[in-house]
Amino acid sequence: MAAMSSAILDWLKKLSHALGFDTADSFPPGHQYARTRWAGAYFDIPSDTKADDIERRICEAIANTPLVFAHIENPTPRMQRVLVDVIERRLRQNHEREAAQLAALLIRAYGSPHISEAVPGMRRAIEATEGYEAPARVRALFAFLTDAQNDNVIEMRS
Incomplete structure (x- = not known):
């Protein structure tokens, strides 16, 4: 009886997944960013x-x-990059506290050795502030993003 109910539950789980009733919390196996995970509830x-x-x-x-x-x-x-765009928008609107909160999330994400850089040099810039107080790390990230943005503007004009 237990084996049969286990088989039925397995089948229902597969059916639920196939019909899209389950919530995804990662990319499919073999995907370029298979290590990316998210809380399905959000x-x-x-x-x-x-x-x-x-x-x-x-x-x-x-x-x-x-x-x-x-x-x-x-x-x-x-x-x-979407988060960086939001951070830059908050800074332009003089919402530094909100921008700092979001920058702290980005810094925290770079604590993983498996994250791929969105902007060349970002990992190095974040790692260079390892051990600093959070506000100093956020200011350094703001400076890096400003420099990166200025470099992109110059390259686009060329």
């Missing part, structure tokens, strides 16, 4: 969603509610 992505659509949905969630970034492990470069 993103409500059906398990049958294609990888590109998963990333698009998560990026939209970050753009709309940037604090959800805290619930992503090893965010993709695209997810990080």
Whole structure:
């Protein structure tokens, strides 16, 4: 009896996943960013969603509610760029406290050795402030992002 109910439960679980009733909390196995994980409760992505659509949905969630970034492990470069855009927008609007809170999330994400850089040199810039107080690390990240943004503007004009 127990073996039969176990088999039925396994079958129901597979069916639920196939129909998209489960919530995805990672990209499919073998995906370029298979180490990226998120708390399914914050993103409500059906398990049958294609990888590109998963990333698009998560990026939209970050753009709309940037604090959800805290619930992503090893965010993709695209997810990080969305957060960087929000940080830069907050800084332009003189919302430094909000920008600092989001920058701290980005710094924390770089604590993982498996994260891929969104901006060349970002890992090095963040690691260079290891051991500093949080406000100093955030200011250093702001300076790095400002320099990176200025470099991109110059390259775009060329």
